Structures are given as structure tokens and as C-alpha cells.
Amino acid sequence: MFDEKRATRRGLAFGAAGLFALSACGTGDAAAEERVTVPEDAEVEQLRVEVLDTFDHDPGSFTQGLEVAEHPEFGTVFYESAGLYGESDARIVDPGTGEVLASQDLPADLFAEGLTLTDTDLWQITWQEGAALRRDPVTLDVVETVAYEGEGWGICSLDQFTAPKVAEAGTQLIMSDGSSTLTFRDPVTFAPNGTVEVTLDGEPVSQINELECVGGQVWANLWLTDQIVRIDPATGEVGAVVDAAGLLSAEDSPGADVLNGIAAGPDEGTFYVTGKHWPKLFLVRFVP
Incomplete structure (x- = not known):
């Protein structure tokens, strides 16, 4: 599926005919172009996905961010951010069904991207509009809108983090912008606190998209691919690359876009993963 982000980033190099050809090729060719390769001598784990359970997912959701948390009314829920202009929203979803x-819908001129929870807030970012929405996690109401520079892709919250590249110790929001740079932000003010460059065997890794902070590490979808990487936020080094290809069956694949959406699962080492316009969501484990 040919989404607006892909059109903007890749379409500048093509005329109308080129854009049509790119959209017709679907996500498979683009994903093959963007995948990272682990050198044979690199000390990087190469993992695959073991599916533990499968759930229904709204195929109308252009999934940008995914979190699991307890809600006072609904119990255990997914918080999900769905993108596209005129279709973006923040939603609370029943994990089982x-x-x-x-x-809560976003204004039509905002393209929603990732979201994350802190102890008190639900932060949702936007793609090119430079607007971070601080929401009430119970009602989803927007409490405050904070401006930031650059693009917003993914975001997660890392507890009690200390690193030389960060100005302040403590809980940090970590945000991606599609480049190889991750930006640390204050969880209350959203002010930037520092950056780190993501590398694999010394080479920069870009297209970093949806993020999940768990166990002191950052897990990240690489946009346009079926890969997920594990990043050490203190150094930016990629310590593991997950091949998540083949999750959707042939029956479920038509109309589905790229893998996107990762959240920590109920047990240590488990994750929920889905994708843009995917009809399924999976509980998985990453294994050698």
C-alpha cells in the first residue's frame, strides 16, 4: 500500500509515472531495499519471531504507535495511534477482540505518529506538524499541545535512564524522526535533553520508526522493512536485529502495509506486534 509518508519522501525523485510504478510495486520491493544487513563478524544477535498468540486488529488503522496499560474503566487495553491526514486518532482498544x-480524532491537518505513556500522561506526536499532544490517558482528551522542531515518527518512555549523552538523569522520552538520531526529551515539558546516533557495526541505521522502551533497551521498527532492532540508548549501538517477515498469512496480506507497532507483552521477553492496516495483531517472542 502506497502511503503519504512514502509518497513525500520517495516521490520527489519521480514524476507521475514513477510514482505510479512505485505504488504498484507494493511494500515488498521497498522493504527489500531498506533492510539492514548484519556483517558476519559483527557481535549482533540475529533473531526471528516465534508467534505465541494471534488477535484481531482493525484493518482500518494506519498503526503508528502501540502501548499496553491498565485503564480504570476497561482494564488491560491497547493504546494505539492511527495516522493519515483526515483519519488520525488516538484510541483505546480491547486486546482480545x-x-x-x-x-479521539485529530484535526484533519495533523498526521498522527507514535505515542507513549508516562505515569501521568499519554504523549502523541505528529509527523511534520511539530505538535506533541499531551493527553489524559483515561479520557484521551488533549490537555496541552507542545511544539517541537523536525519530524516525529516514534516515541517511548524509558525509566530512570542515565547516560553521558543526556543532560538530565531520570525518566526520559525517546523520540525518532526517521533518521539515525534518537532524541531524549523531558517527560513533563517535552524539552530536548540530548541525542544519540544509532549505529550497527559502526554504520548509521536510519528509517527508525515506532519505538518501545523495555528492560533499559529501545526496540524499534525500521520503516519499509519487516525488521525490528534492539538499541542500547546509552551508546546507540544495535545489539540485535529481528527478522519479522511472514507474520501475515496470504489470506490476510492483501491491503496490508508495512510492519509497525510494537509493545511489551505480559511476560518478560514477549511483545505485541502489528502493522499498518493489518487485520491481525500478534503476541510474539524473539528467538535465535
């Missing part, structure tokens, strides 16, 4: 329990 995929039913949308509550949602």
Missing part, C-alpha cells in the same frame, strides 16, 4: 473502546 480488537474493538475500539474509545477514540
Whole structure:
């Protein structure tokens, strides 16, 4: 599926005919072009996905961010950010059925990207509009809108983090912008606190998209690919690359876009993963 982000980033190099050809090729060719390769002598784990369970997911959701948390009314829920201009929202989803329990639309001129939870807030970022929405996690109401520079892709919250590249110790929001740079931000003010460059065997890794902070590490979808990487936020070094290809069956694949959406699962080492316009969501483990 040919999304607006892909059109903007890749379409500048093509005329109308080129854009049509790119959209017709689907996500498979683009994903093959963007995949990272682990050198044979690199000390990087190469992992695959073991599926533990499968759930229904709203195929209408252009998934940008995914979190699991407890809600005072609904119990255990997914918080999900869905993108596209005129279709973006923040939603609360029943994990077992995929039913949308509550949602709040964004204005039509905002393209929603990732979201993350802190102890008190739900932060949702936007793609090119430089607007971070601080929401009430119970009602999803927007409490405050904070401006930032650059693009917003993914975001996660890392507890009690200390590193030389960060100005302040403590809980940090970590945000991606599609480049090889991750930006640390204050969880209350959203002010930037520092950056780190993501590398694999010394080479920069870009297209970093949706993020999940767990166990002191950052797990990240690489946009346009079926890969997920594990990043040490203190150094930016990639310590593992996950090949998540083949999750969707042939029956479920038509109309589905790229892998995107990762959240820590109920047990240590488990994760929920899905994708843009995917009809399924999976509980998985990453294994050698």
C-alpha cells in the first residue's frame, strides 16, 4: 500500500509515472531495499519471531504507535495511534477482540505518529506538524499541545535512564524522526535533553520508526522493512536485529502495509506486534 509518508519522501525523485510504478510495486520491493544487513563478524544477535498468540486488529488503522496499560474503566487495553491526514486518532482498544473502546480524532491537518505513556500522561506526536499532544490517558482528551522542531515518527518512555549523552538523569522520552538520531526529551515539558546516533557495526541505521522502551533497551521498527532492532540508548549501538517477515498469512496480506507497532507483552521477553492496516495483531517472542 502506497502511503503519504512514502509518497513525500520517495516521490520527489519521480514524476507521475514513477510514482505510479512505485505504488504498484507494493511494500515488498521497498522493504527489500531498506533492510539492514548484519556483517558476519559483527557481535549482533540475529533473531526471528516465534508467534505465541494471534488477535484481531482493525484493518482500518494506519498503526503508528502501540502501548499496553491498565485503564480504570476497561482494564488491560491497547493504546494505539492511527495516522493519515483526515483519519488520525488516538484510541483505546480491547486486546482480545480488537474493538475500539474509545477514540479521539485529530484535526484533519495533523498526521498522527507514535505515542507513549508516562505515569501521568499519554504523549502523541505528529509527523511534520511539530505538535506533541499531551493527553489524559483515561479520557484521551488533549490537555496541552507542545511544539517541537523536525519530524516525529516514534516515541517511548524509558525509566530512570542515565547516560553521558543526556543532560538530565531520570525518566526520559525517546523520540525518532526517521533518521539515525534518537532524541531524549523531558517527560513533563517535552524539552530536548540530548541525542544519540544509532549505529550497527559502526554504520548509521536510519528509517527508525515506532519505538518501545523495555528492560533499559529501545526496540524499534525500521520503516519499509519487516525488521525490528534492539538499541542500547546509552551508546546507540544495535545489539540485535529481528527478522519479522511472514507474520501475515496470504489470506490476510492483501491491503496490508508495512510492519509497525510494537509493545511489551505480559511476560518478560514477549511483545505485541502489528502493522499498518493489518487485520491481525500478534503476541510474539524473539528467538535465535
